[in-house]
Amino acid sequence: MKPLAVPQIEGAFPCPVPVTIEDADGCPAFYGRAIKGLRNGASPEWMQRRLKAAGQRPISALVDITNYVMLDHGRPAHAYDIAKLSGGLTARAARPGEKVLALNEKEYALEPFMTVIADDKQVHDIGGIMGGEDSGVGEADHRRHARSRFFHARTDRPHRPGARLTSDARSRFERGVDPAFLDEGLRS
Secondary structure, X not given: OOOOOOOOOOOOOOOOOOEEEOOOOOOOEEEEEEEEXXXXXXXXXXXXXXXXXXXXXXXXXXXXXXXXXXXXXXOOEEEEEHHHOOOOXXXXXXXXXXXXXXXXXXXXXXXXXXXXXXXXXXXXXXXOOEEEHHHOOOOOOOEEEEEEEEOOOOOOOOOOHHHOOOOHHHHHHHHOOOHHHHHHHHHO
């Protein structure tokens, strides 16, 4: 196996979306990087063909890039629309009564044993499983926040039937993801 050559890209401005960890048992590492000036539209045809060949449905350039990185490097990632966030992002335990509208357009009641990614206002992700609809990338804003994180698989925890949500990210975290590849995965 050849080592992956990932260039070191220095930031040109401070990241407007700080990331913090309150639930280190569920999410021991969390990286983020803001990107300006991106237009979201259709991904290149070559990427769409490769994603389809791997069983993925092309959605948009930014979503397709995160899915491509997941398939190519085994690193689940997510992109946020900065304009839809209130404050920073925190990996924390879900609070009683919280819900999230996931990217599959279903709403899930969250339990305190679940790790979530939330801003100052609401939950945006079921950690390590699926992103939320409310912060998904659109075409209007040109400021994006990409994140790479490591979640411990919670296979030993009980799940309510509605929270038994499966996803490509979840299956990768449950099988084991290299926690040493977070920063490189974000830059790739």
